[in-house]
Amino acid sequence: MDHEQSLIQRAQKGDQDAFASLVDEHQRYIYNLAFRVLKDENEALDLAQETFVRAWTALPNFRGQSQFRTWLYRIVTNLCYNRLPNLRRSLNDLGDDVIEEIPETKIDNPAHEFESGETRAHLYKAIDELGSNYKLLITLRYQHELSYEEIASTLNLPLGTIKTGIFRAKEQLRKSLAHLEESWISP
Amino acid sequence: MDKPLKQDASIEDALKSQPLASMPRSITADVMARIQTVEAKRPAILTWSDFGLSFVIASCVAALWFTSQHLPPILLAKLRIQGILLYQDFLVNSRWLVPAAMFGLAAFLAAMTIPILIKMTIDRRR
Numbered sequence: 013m014d015h016e017q018s019l020i021q022r023a024q025k026g027d028q029d030a031f032a033s034l035v036d037e038h039q040r041y042i043y044n045l046a047f048r049v050l051k052d053e054n055e056a057l058d059l060a061q062e063t064f065v066r067a068w069t070a071l072p073n074f075r076g077q078s079q080f081r082t083w084l085y086r087i088v089t090n091l092c093y094n095r096l097p098n099l100r101r102s103l104n105d106l107g108d109d110v111i112e113e114i115p116e117t118k119i120d121n122p123a124h125e126f127e128s129g130e131t132r133a134h135l136y137k138a139i140d141e142l143g144s145n146y147k148l149l150i151t152l153r154y155q156h157e158l159s160y161e162e163i164a165s166t167l168n169l170p171l172g173t174i175k176t177g178i179f180r181a182k183e184q185l186r187k188s189l190a191h192l193e194e195s196w197i198s199p
Numbered sequence: 200m201d202k203p204l205k206q207d208a209s210i211e212d213a214l215k216s217q218p219l220a221s222m223p224r225s226i227t228a229d230v231m232a233r234i235q236t237v238e239a240k241r242p243a244i245l246t247w248s249d250f251g252l253s254f255v256i257a258s259c260v261a262a263l264w265f266t267s268q269h270l271p272p273i274l275l276a277k278l279r280i281q282g283i284l285l286y287q288d289f290l291v292n293s294r295w296l297v298p299a300a301m302f303g304l305a306a307f308l309a310a311m312t313i314p315i316l317i318k319m320t321i322d323r324r325r
Contacts (some may be wrong), residue, residue: 028231028234031231031234032227032230032231035225035226035230035231036225036227039222039225039226040219041219041221042222043222043226044219048220053223056220057222057223057224057226058256060226061226061229061230061233064226065230065233065234065237068230068234068237069237074265119280131209132209132212132213132216135209135210135213136213136217136306139214139217141212150214153214154214154215154217155217155219158248165317171227182207182210185210185213185214186203186210189206189209189210190206
């Protein structure tokens with residue numbers, strides 16, 4: 013992190029090599045988030061580039077109040093809002109009816125939890141088919157490992173909305189899994 | 200493990216184990232090329248129109264000063280009388296404007312400084 017801090021400080025002073033190192037380090041995560049939300053390789057690449065160009069322009073204003081990557085997530089999310097005008101509205105419309113803590117199931121041995129590779133593949137497909145609003149939330153939560161509070165701060169949404177969104181995304185996945193299991197019982 | 204728990208575990212594991220999307224290519228070179236363009240396009244701090252505007256304002260001020268120095272004494276006296284009359288009229292009929300203007304100025308200064316003070320406080324806490 014100290015190394016990153018020094019890269020940021022150098023980049024803030026106009027050192028383009030330092031900024032290139034930051035791009036190298038974070039591009040995969042930024043691209044991943046854009047790709048999950050936009051579902052298009054070229055658009056995601058374009059958006060990731062735009063994110064870093066904007067980050068360069070706004071870098072003098074970065075005060076380190078959040079992590080650099082979280083700051084980049086905020087930029088890429090805002091750009092996603094521009095590309096998908098309904099995304100912001102669909103996130104706001106989630107409401108915040110799930111206010112209790114969402115328990116996360118502990119898995120001692122993940123390999124045993126899958127009856128077959130088919131289940132895993134089915135779930136990956138179901139995740140890909142989720143709406144962009146749910147994809148944004150679960151990508152930030154599970155792939156980028158942000159806390160609920162960090163997601164709420166990044167997306168500038170109430171904490172309850174984040175919890176509701178993730179809860180509903182999981183509900184959809186549960187339904188999809190139930191369909192798969194039904195298809196096993198009644199072929 | 201009962202069925203709903205098993206389902207939850209499967210979902211949780213799928214969510215956590217999904218790999219990051221692989222990038223078709225690195226974008227570092229493209230980003231740096233675009234940054235060079237942005238830097239090249241960035242306007243200078245002072246432009247020619249700024250110099251032009253400054254010249255016009257300075258000329259107006261100079262013309263006003265030059266004119267005031269060469270006015271006939273009778274016209275100067277008349278202007279002074281008009282000024283005094285206007286000031287008296289203001290004192291008699293529009294005195295309420297003084298506190299209003301003071302409050303307005305105070306509100307403007309507060310609006311300018313309070314956000315900066317808040318930001319300084321936050322920065323100091325960090």
